[in-house]
Amino acid sequence: MSERPDLCSEASSGLLFREPLIFEMGAEGRTAVQVSPEEVEGWRELLPPGYVRESLPLPELTEPEVVRHYTRLSQWNFCVDSGFYPLGSCTMKYSPKVNDLVASLEGFTGIHPYQPLQWIQGALCVIYELEEMLAEITGMDAVTLQPAAGAQGELTGMLIVKAYHEHRGEKRRKVLIPDSAHGTNPASCALCGFEVIQVPSDTRGLLAPEALETRMTPEVAALMLTNPNTLGLFEEDILELTRIVHDKGGLVYCDGANLNALGGVARLGDMGVDLVHMNLHKTFSTPHGGGGPGAGPLGVKAHLAPFLPAPRVEKGPNGFALREDYPLSIGRVKAFYGHFAVLVRAYTYLLSNGPQGIREATETAVLNANYLRVRLRDVYHLPYDRICKHECVFTDRNQAPKGIRTLDIAKRLMDYGFHPPTIYFPLIVKGALMVEPTETETKETLDRFIEAMKRIAQEEPEVVRSAPHTTFLARLDEVSAARRPVLVAPTP
Amino acid sequence: MSYIPNRHRIQQEMLEAIGVSSVEDLFKDIPESVRLKGPLNLPGPFPEWELVRRMEDLAGRNRPATRLLSFLGAGCYNHHVPAALLHLIQRSEFYTAYTPYQPEVSQGTLQAIFEFQTYVARLTGMEVANASLYDGASSLAEAVLMAQRIRKGRSRVILPTTVHPEYRQVVRTLVGPLRLEILEPPETATLEADWEVLKDLLDSKVSCVVIQNPNFFGTIEDLDGIRDLAQRAREVEALFIVLIVEPLSLGILLPPGEYGADVVAAEGQSFGIPMSFGGPHLGLFATRSAFVRQMPGRLVGQTRDARGNLGYVLTLATREQHIRRERATSNICTNQSLCALAAAVYLSMAGRTGLQRLAALNVNRTRQAMDALDGIEGFHIVQRRCFNEFVARPPVPPSLLNQRLMERGILGGLDLSRFDSRWEGLWLLCCTEKTSLEDIQTLRKSIEEIVDV
Numbered sequence A: 001m002s003e004r005p006d007l008c009s010e011a012s013s014g015l016l017f018r019e020p021l022i023f024e025m026g027a028e029g030r031t032a033v034q035v036s037p038e039e040v041e042g043w044r045e046l047l048p049p050g051y052v053r054e055s056l057p058l059p060e061l062t063e064p065e066v067v068r069h070y071t072r073l074s075q076w077n078f079c080v081d082s083g084f085y086p087l088g089s090c091t092m093k094y095s096p097k098v099n100d101l102v103a104s105l106e107g108f109t110g111i112h113p114y115q116p117l118q119w120i121q122g123a124l125c126v127i128y129e130l131e132e133m134l135a136e137i138t139g140m141d142a143v144t145l146q147p148a149a150g151a152q153g154e155l156t157g158m159l160i161v162k163a164y165h166e167h168r169g170e171k172r173r174k175v176l177i178p179d180s181a182h183g184t185n186p187a188s189c190a191l192c193g194f195e196v197i198q199v200p201s202d203t204r205g206l207l208a209p210e211a212l213e214t215r216m217t218p219e220v221a222a223l224m225l226t227n228p229n230t231l232g233l234f235e236e237d238i239l240e241l242t243r244i245v246h247d248k249g250g251l252v253y254c255d256g257a258n259l260n261a262l263g264g265v266a267r268l269g270d271m272g273v274d275l276v277h278m279n280l281h282k283t284f285s286t287p288h289g290g291g292g293p294g295a296g297p298l299g300v301k302a303h304l305a306p307f308l309p310a311p312r313v314e315k316g317p318n319g320f321a322l323r324e325d326y327p328l329s330i331g332r333v334k335a336f337y338g339h340f341a342v343l344v345r346a347y348t349y350l351l352s353n354g355p356q357g358i359r360e361a362t363e364t365a366v367l368n369a370n371y372l373r374v375r376l377r378d379v380y381h382l383p384y385d386r387i388c389k390h391e392c393v394f395t396d397r398n399q400a401p402k403g404i405r406t407l408d409i410a411k412r413l414m415d416y417g418f419h420p421p422t423i424y425f426p427l428i429v430k431g432a433l434m435v436e437p438t439e440t441e442t443k444e445t446l447d448r449f450i451e452a453m454k455r456i457a458q459e460e461p462e463v464v465r466s467a468p469h470t471t472f473l474a475r476l477d478e479v480s481a482a483r484r485p486v487l488v489a490p491t492p
Numbered sequence B: 001m002s003y004i005p006n007r008h009r010i011q012q013e014m015l016e017a018i019g020v021s022s023v024e025d026l027f028k029d030i031p032e033s034v035r036l037k038g039p040l041n042l043p044g045p046f047p048e049w050e051l052v053r054r055m056e057d058l059a060g061r062n063r064p065a066t067r068l069l070s071f072l073g074a075g076c077y078n079h080h081v082p083a084a085l086l087h088l089i090q091r092s093e094f095y096t097a098y099t100p101y102q103p104e105v106s107q108g109t110l111q112a113i114f115e116f117q118t119y120v121a122r123l124t125g126m127e128v129a130n131a132s133l134y135d136g137a138s139s140l141a142e143a144v145l146m147a148q149r150i151r152k153g154r155s156r157v158i159l160p161t162t163v164h165p166e167y168r169q170v171v172r173t174l175v176g177p178l179r180l181e182i183l184e185p186p187e188t189a190t191l192e193a194d195w196e197v198l199k200d201l202l203d204s205k206v207s208c209v210v211i212q213n214p215n216f217f218g219t220i221e222d223l224d225g226i227r228d229l230a231q232r233a234r235e236v237e238a239l240f241i242v243l244i245v246e247p248l249s250l251g252i253l254l255p256p257g258e259y260g261a262d263v264v265a266a267e268g269q270s271f272g273i274p275m276s277f278g279g280p281h282l283g284l285f286a287t288r289s290a291f292v293r294q295m296p297g298r299l300v301g302q303t304r305d306a307r308g309n310l311g312y313v314l315t316l317a318t319r320e321q322h323i324r325r326e327r328a329t330s331n332i333c334t335n336q337s338l339c340a341l342a343a344a345v346y347l348s349m350a351g352r353t354g355l356q357r358l359a360a361l362n363v364n365r366t367r368q369a370m371d372a373l374d375g376i377e378g379f380h381i382v383q384r385r386c387f388n389e390f391v392a393r394p395p396v397p398p399s400l401l402n403q404r405l406m407e408r409g410i411l412g413g414l415d416l417s418r419f420d421s422r423w424e425g426l427w428l429l430c431c432t433e434k435t436s437l438e439d440i441q442t443l444r445k446s447i448e449e450i451v452d453v
Helices: A063-074 A097-103 A121-138 A150-167 A184-191 A209-215 A238-247 A302-307 A340-376 A406-415 A443-458 A461-465 A478-483 B008-018 B023-027 B048-060 B083-089 B107-124 B136-150 B165-178 B195-201 B223-235 B247-251 B289-294 B321-327 B337-374 B398-407 B437-452
Strands: A142-144 A174-178 A195-199 A220-226 A251-256 A275-278 A298-300 A312-316 A319-323 A392-394 A433-435 B156-158 B181-183 B206-212 B239-244 B263-267 B283-287 B300-304 B310-314 B389-393 B427-430
Touching (some): A097 A340, A097 B048, A121 A142, A121 A275, A121 A312, A121 A340, A121 B048, A142 A302, A150 A184, A150 A220, A150 A275, A150 A298, A150 B165, A174 A184, A184 B321, A195 A209, A238 A251, A340 B008, A340 B048, A406 A443, A406 A461, A443 B008, B083 B337, B107 B247, B107 B310, B136 B156, B136 B263, B136 B283, B165 B181, B337 B437, B398 B437
Parallel strands (some): B156 B181, B239 B263
Antiparallel strands (some): A275 A298, A312 A319, A392 A433, B263 B283, B300 B310
């Protein structure tokens, strides 16, 4: 199981250690959780025979063993705190430490969701005020913090779109989605039973009003837009686009994954957008945690507020309360009240930045992205060369004749100490390299990244194709992993 | 703010390189009419000391259950979170990484999730598990959706009232668009699933039947009843979904894989995740190998690198939204990675002996609490075959009892009438390893005083 043939001792290179699966470690009788055996005497008699499991195939370890194991594993990870992580559409900005300090206060971590209202006023205040702040930033009238992630925010939004039209007695079964959209958009629509109609982008990389106009029929429930779009471009015709949709009785949903390009500069609500979800782990700096937990609040205009998930926090003369009775509500999308500990972090982030800080974050994110765009476009093909917002998209077209593809460039970047950009997305760009620097990166870092990208373009193709060379493991075989999936360690 | 580095001279240099004269020029693609002219109406900015003070003040306006004598459970449990666990999950390398799309620089997260998947499979007695979902309720909704994919065309789901009411609400919301008939047969007077009714409802129109065990009332369901129902489900080819909301129970109870589960949906909060007012928690999802390509969510699989070394990657992505778009098995994009890591660390720390003892201690404490309350005049314990929760019928209304207990700084049980008027008078209590014998005596004395008046 654990053989790593090129390693003959515990140490691999530098301070990276080999480490087996936890199931191959430990010895009988060890535990890191002390429970006195006397306290558990007699429990078997309290359960009927046959109800108790005979085997519990878990390893047995002491606390130092567990700490060392997971510390060693952690050292195999690249992270924002260790280096530049320009993963497009993911907004890998720095997560301020004070947010974690605050979120770990027992007054937040130790509360139970069913405590009486008098004893959770602080928590309800955080929810109420964060909703207000997010509404102000996006130009929406009401916000729910219940959705657990961006994809759930989308789903919540599209369920509201569906409920809204049904309430008005209209049968609208189609949703228009540009071909540059995130995959979650069509997937969320499908879950709501909508038929997805793809709308092609034009040569500018934008959605053209004409392309929308011809498809915008009375059967269309909504346009689902990402703005700025996944090419990092602002949909310049947004006012025209939202007018076309509204004229035919449709709604405009905006995927707010790219809100880091707009905060404090412009508001989607002012542009005719009816619903928008936000990713607190992107725009509002909550840590990504290796892939969650995030949070995906949804903001809506007043005409959609009655459909929001319940319960909602209300402010009354006697403080904050939770209200359940919203007859038009789509219902609950999550148990309890959302990812509260994530919400506390975003709330803290907003207070620490203030209105000026939010605007400066946006401006610098856009400045950094345009700097990369201009400095790299002579070497890497830039299919849409115009002012971008928070990210820009290159391709491997100039390198492909030498046999170097996007994947190779991505892997080679690791040898230079950078996390690769998002690759092969958006799907409308062949061999896409989607770069999002965020506002927290220094010009010095960007310059080093630019230098690395330029050098890779000059390197011997074989060196690039066989990269990475300096990581703990070489390139991994993803094809055979999917062909014969091994998803769990064998049971002893 | 202090998080932004490129200002002043550096900003000027960058603008020159871009070929524009001001930052405003970078936003000229946004229609002038909607560009904000003034600052947003937001509080702040506050320096760090003031920020911390404000947040401490807000936190101080909550009275955390962890600092009180609390008997609240019902899907969110006051278990001890080991210090070493909190330390490990806050390591930057885990905490500030993202989804491990690039396996060569993400082996730490990938191996930890592979271990997590193995833990979930072993605890539930199933063959495969995914990398986690948002919470137990979304796991259950995804399980129902998966059953609907596997048994296409069937129009009914059986979701008895022994399943957590909020979970049932989430299922109704998320599967609503499928226009299924969701049958919710009531529990028996002894707070168990009604096996005869459930079996009668099971026919070839049903895609799946759900059993929560221990159920929402804390009752450990009758094994013969469960096995009969599983058998009946097999006969009509409906999927048998077992929901586990208190996963610590798997430290001693028979795993669902041994009583016929096709899918196990579970909540993992008990494994080292703070209550945090209900989130983030952790959805567990396990099933049989045969259904692996119908599973929702991320999966980590084992493979080898170009030099033949063992390693881990995200796998079977062709099920997922970024490849299959509207035909994906789910719209879910990430997992609950850091919470899954917490669960893996928790289970590693507890291990075989620790987990069994923790579970046993929960059973003992709960029985001690039942016995203590049973001695109070007019107090009725409805069902005693329990893990760490049980329902009592106190001689005074639960709402009044809770009010009086609050005055003594005690968080009593949950007044179940908040969910259903049929449950008027039912009081759901939870004890964990953190509940001491003295705590139980304090509760008993307090109730006696209250009831006596």
